[in-house]
Amino acid sequence: MDILIRENYEQMSKSAAEIIASCVRSKPNCVLGLATGGTPIGTYQELIRMHREDGLDFSQVKTFNLDEYLGCGIELDKPYNMDQSYARFMYEELFRHINIKKENIHIPDGKTKDPREFCKRYEEEIKKAGGVDLQLLGLGADGHWGFNEPGSSLGSRTSLVALTAQTLDDNYEAFYKNANIERSQMPHFAITMGIGTILDARSILMIVNGSKKADTVAKCLEGPVTSQITSSAIQLHSGDITVVLDEPAASKLLHADHYRHVEKMKLQYGL
Ligand code: F6R
Numbered sequence: 001m002d003i004l005i006r007e008n009y010e011q012m013s014k015s016a017a018e019i020i021a022s023c024v025r026s027k028p029n030c031v032l033g034l035a036t037g038g039t040p041i042g043t044y045q046e047l048i049r050m051h052r053e054d055g056l057d058f059s060q061v062k063t064f065n066l067d068e069y070l071g072c073g074i075e076l077d078k079p080y081n082m083d084q085s086y087a088r089f090m091y092e093e094l095f096r097h098i099n100i101k102k103e104n105i106h107i108p109d110g111k112t113k114d115p116r117e118f119c120k121r122y123e124e125e126i127k128k129a130g131g132v133d134l135q136l137l138g139l140g141a142d143g144h145w146g147f148n149e150p151g152s153s154l155g156s157r158t159s160l161v162a163l164t165a166q167t168l169d170d171n172y173e174a175f176y177k178n179a180n181i182e183r184s185q186m187p188h189f190a191i192t193m194g195i196g197t198i199l200d201a202r203s204i205l206m207i208v209n210g211s212k213k214a215d216t217v218a219k220c221l222e223g224p225v226t227s228q229i230t231s232s233a234i235q236l237h238s239g240d241i242t243v244v245l246d247e248p249a250a251s252k253l254l255h256a257d258h259y260r261h262v263e264k265m266k267l268q269y270g271l
Contacts, residue, residue, distance in 0.1 A: 001234070001241040002266075003221065003259035005250045009209045012246045013042030016136070016207045019242055021050050023134045023203075029060035031126075033135030033198070034094075035146075036065070036086040038174055039207055040138060041093055048097040058100040062129050064122075065090060066137070066146040066198075068108040070115065070160065070189035084175045085110055108158070108191035115191055119158040123197065135201035139208045142166050143216050143229030147192035150228045154236070156194030163188055195233045203240035206231070211248035218252040 006012040020043070023030050034040075050056040065086060072085035087107045095105060106125055112118040126132060137145050142164060148156060149164045163171075172183045198204070208217050220231045221243065234241060250256050265271075 003243045004263055005245050005247060005256060005260055008246050009042055012207055012209055012244050013046050015244045016043040016205060017046035019205050020047060020134060021056050024056060024061055027133060028057060030133040031062045031129050033132040033201055034063050034065050035136050035138045036089045037138045039209060040136060043207065044094040051098045058098045061100055062104040063106060064126055064132060065107040067190050067192040068110040069187040070110050070191060071187050072110040084179055110191060115160040119160060119191060122158045132201035134203045134205060135198055137206040139206060139213055139216060139220060139231055140167060141170055141213060141216060143220055143231050145195060145198055145231045147190040148195050148230040152195060152227060152230050154227055154233045155196040157197050158193050161190055161192055163190060195230050199233060199237050204234065204237055206243045208249040209246040211251060213249050214252040217245060217249050222254055
């Protein structure tokens with residue numbers, strides 16, 4: 001596991017975007033797993049810049065998003081209203097600014113009439129695409145990945161889940177308050193890739209910023225593997241793992257100096 005500590009959010013975002021861009025350059029038809037939330041916005045902005053200024057080409061890239069609120073969704077590139085779906089977020093923050101093909105974008109369908117059947121199909125679609133090459137992840141305040149809240153099985157697959165009060169609070173601030181939607185009107189369920197689904201990705205890129213998540217970062221990376229911090233399953237992943245943190249998010253790590261040392265040594269030895 002490579003743990004990279006960057007001075008601030010901007011540097012974290014640049015490093016993360018560079019890792020994604022190098023995946024796209026080395027495998028133009030790669031499959032990316034994507035996340036929403038406040039954390040990846042800077043990474044997406046940097047990818048958009050790379051697309052515009054350096055010609056980073058997404059024309060063959062396929063994407064699978066982690067999650068979606070039940071009852072929410074838009075048809076990409078058709079007119080939409082104040083829907084607070086993750087589909088809308090992705091369209092506005094990334095997809096409409098790059099040359100990705102609409103048919104290559106996959107986001108759980110929050111408006112499905114049969115969520116359980118949909119979840120099965122989503123897993124099959126990921127397999128059919130050849131599996132995820134690089135999965136981008138944020139970290140929830142309670143340690144979740146996707147919407148895999150404390151207590152979710154570490155082997156879980158894409159499924160319909162209930163959200164915790166904390167996640168509703170966190171996401172109310174981020175998504176709903178600005179849209180003048182009452183907290184009581186927020187969806188309480190979501191479709192999410194499972195922890196098992198996420199661990200199937202060939203490589204994982206987790207990004208975290210801010211001192212508010214410092215305790216959770218330490219539990220996730222240096223604590224025991226537990227379903228109470230579902231992202232601690234990162235310690236079980238068998239492929240490439242890169243974690244990019246800003247200084248405040250890394251501030252509670254016991255071995256931060258070691259991680260800095262390892263990064264320096266790897267650069268020095270060209271590894
Ligand atoms: C979003 C997702 C969530 C977020 C997490 C952190 O698709 O899967 O797990 O990554 O809740 O959200 P932010 O970045 O808003 O702090």
